[in-house]
Amino acid sequence: MTSTISAAGTTIRIADTGPTPDLLAVAGDADARVVEVGPTGVPALEPLVTVTAGGETAFHADCSTQELETIVESAADGSAVRAGDPDALADHEPERAGMPPVDLPGLDVGSRHVLRGAGWRNPTDPADHDAAGGFDMSDATAVRDTAAIITGRGWGDLCQDEPLAATWETAQDADGDPLVVVNAHGNPTDALLLATAPFEVLDGATAAARAVGADSVIVYASSADDRAAETMRAAAGNHPDTAVAVDIVTGPAAHRAGEPTMALEAIEGNHRLEARVRPPGPESVGLHGQPTLVHTARTLAQLAVALRDGDETDTRLVTVEGDVAAPATVELPESATLSSAVDAVTVDGAFKAACVGGRFGGLTANLDIGVDPSSLTAADLGTEGTVQVLAEERCVLEFVGKRTQFAADENCGRCVPCREGTTQLAGLLRDIYDGTYAPSDIEELVRVMDGSSICAFGVEAGRPARTAIAEFESELRAHADGHCPANSCPAPAEVT
Amino acid sequence: MSSDHTHDEAPPLTEEIAPGTAADPAVGGPDRATVTVDGTSVTVEPGATLLDAVEAVETDDYVPALCSYDRQEIGPRSECRTCMVETDADGIVPACSHPAEDGATVSTDAEAAAEARDVNLDLVLSNHNLRCTTCGKNGRCELQDAAIEQEVEEPRYGVLDDRDEYEPIDDTSSFIQIDRNKCILCNRCVEACNDVQVEGVLRMEGSGQDTRIGFQSDAETMEDSTCVSCGHCATVCPTGSLVENGIEDATTIPLPGFTQKNSIGKAIESSGKSKGPMTPKKRATEHESDPATNGSAPNTPTIADRASDDESNAEDATDDWAGFDGGEWP
Secondary structure, eight states: OOOOOSOOOOEEEEEEEEEEEHHHHHHHHHSEEEOOOOOOGGGGSSSSSEEEEEEEEEETOOOOOOHHHHHHHHHHOOOOOGGTTOOEEEOOOOSSOOOOOSSSSSTTSSSSSSTTTTTSOOTTOOHHHTTTSOOOOOOHHHHHHHHOBBBBOOOTTTTTTTSSHHHHHHHHSSSSOOOEEEEEOOOOHHHHHEEEEEEEEHHHHHHHHHHHHHEEEEEEEETTTHHHHHHHHHHHHHOOOOTSSSEEEEOOOOGGGSSSSHHHHHHTTTSSSOOOOOOOOOOOOGGGGSSSEEEEHHHHHHHHHHHHOOOOOOOEEEEHHHHHOOEEEEETTTTTTTTHHHHHHBSSSSSEEEESSSOOOOOEEESSSSSSSHHHHHOOOOOEEEEEEEEEEOOOOHHHHHHHHHHHHOOOOOOOOHHHHHHHHHHHHHHHHOOOHHHHHHHHHHHHHHHHHHHHHHHHHHHHHHHHHHHHHHHHHHHHHHHTSSSSSSSOOOOO | OOOTTTTTTTTTTTTTOSSSOOOOOOOOOSSSSEEOOOOEEEOOOOBBHHHHHHHSOOOOOOOOTOOOOOTTTTTOOOOOOOOEEETTTTEEEGGGBBBTEEEEEEEEOHHHHHHHHHHHHHHHHTTTTOOOOOOOTSSOHHHHHHHTTTTOOOOOOOOOOOOGGOEEEEEOOOSSEEEEEOOOOOHHHHHHHIISOOOOOOEOOOOOOOGGGHHHHESSSSTSSSOOOOOHHHHSSSSSSSSETTTTTTTTOOOTTOOHHHHHHHEEEOOOOOOOOOOOHHHHHHSSSSSGGSSSSOOOOHHHHHHOOOOOHHHHHHHTTTTOSSSSSS
């Protein structure tokens, strides 16, 4: 595949989450370089066709084959970029290595650093990545210095919300050869990065490997994310740094399989997934007993970008989903608030609340909360990097009940506070429908699950219930009195 | 034993064993450590956990440590979390699997730790049927002991009392009865079977509320499993979940017409077609070797037999035994 960045002439990029054979066939007739660039993070715009010539790019959102035919014909006339009535135009420096700022919903939010190549560069072409300043070979000291600042992102990261460096030191000092595991399981943003910017992730992983003296990187993805695993496999095959071996392993799609120690169990091929007891953690005794760094794709991409740019612009990748027209992943500065993330999408109906921070995030009606981890933690919200929007007609009790039942069904079954606690918690929530609302019982149980579970699954499973009591008590209490304020729960059956 | 076996060619004993449990790291502190528990200083050996220190002193509060066994190669599983204690360095931690590090300070009566032990014990009881009067382990049950010691009068989440949710008693084996309604999933039996006896019969299976003790051979019942009836699982079981046949009623309170079986309501009975301590799969293995030249008892499979265990031969061999339905050994 031709390099897109150094190319003179016209470049047509086709960005989509899925494959686009029809568009590629049409674009094949164009007198231009055609590149399939992977997803943008904003599926509502996709397929997104961009036409770049010189310092100008035209954007065609939700592009049909007919529309592309028009664009291709016009490009052949030499009338170039503005042909075909584009949805937006952007001026930029001619050989731009990343998506330029553009006035399209979802792409006009925040600033793209980690996501700069997403939907713009050929994900599997090392020349593109190289031209964009990739394959950074910062020395181990520089990498460790940056790792002292970058904090781990997502529940699949061993250093969630903690700087990476201390864990790395433990791994270096432990017995055995260290390994690096890239955990891309369990969060849409991690899968997105594998599918659209695998070299950014590999840059971070190989930098971490250099810093701790590891010669092997294992990329772990869900078997449900074919595109992510395939793209990463292709990118790893093209990777010029042969000093570090890269393997791609997929594990079961179950949510718990994203937990760091269960990820190791899945990679080792255990037929049953169960969290490992800690301490010692995987940084001392991890994959096959070797000291292992487990970081999410987000963490490692962030590390790579920070190393290359040499600045400390910390951004957060946030995926907004739920009662929205289409989900979107946006990159925000840490100074931004949750409301700017929600602004990137179209809410179906009136906004009521958001579940912030993953499957077991916290509930809030207030979006004027920073996306940085300390603000989120202070508000008892999660830092997983997801915002689940709940529209007005969504019942909070039903939502929390379903999350809790999910936890009861999907936990690994190892520890009592999680296995039995989630079951009892679901029961206590169900009791509200029968008129028994016992907030102190719920709080006591959630406190114990939080304090004594083996892994983050059990620690976080009670957060939806806890935050619902704190933020939506009147709505819960109303159910105990026999009615649902959102009018969504079925009326209790008349007992005669 | 069969002469065509050489030990050199046999795979490691544990290679095929799939207990369904995580590959836990070794826990315990690296060095000899002096730990302060409730104000009392105690020194423990390398490899010790905080529970070793807690058990060495008179503590302010009772620490049940229900699932802990910590003998032979069994545990710590750190599953029940009824051994939570508060430490200065790490907050509340499970004593059974937390390394005893020099200078650590432990408090058993800290509010959060006491609450966690109390709630977690009640959570264990919430999934136990608590029919102590018909249980053969009545009076020698570690769960019962812990509940009495902890002064549990009315577990806050109740007990498993919905008979529709009971699992049938597995009474198919001539030697060991399984009542999963009393199982607290402490995993001792699985470790005794796999790590101590190296038999590879039992495993942990399922997830969430479906987590249960099952068989690595995918058998449904003890009778159809590859169990060799060594009895170690029953020895280590803290409750009445695994008991030796013949003493399953040993300590029940005699109430006429009221037994453990009819209190559960359902039981899977032995088919009667296979008797004796060896189950079809292992019998097949035994059949491969020639009993005539075999000096050892026919019901004693050896390490080499296990290593050569071959599913494909199992059926044929079982057929050879099909006519054998007596209660004695040939």
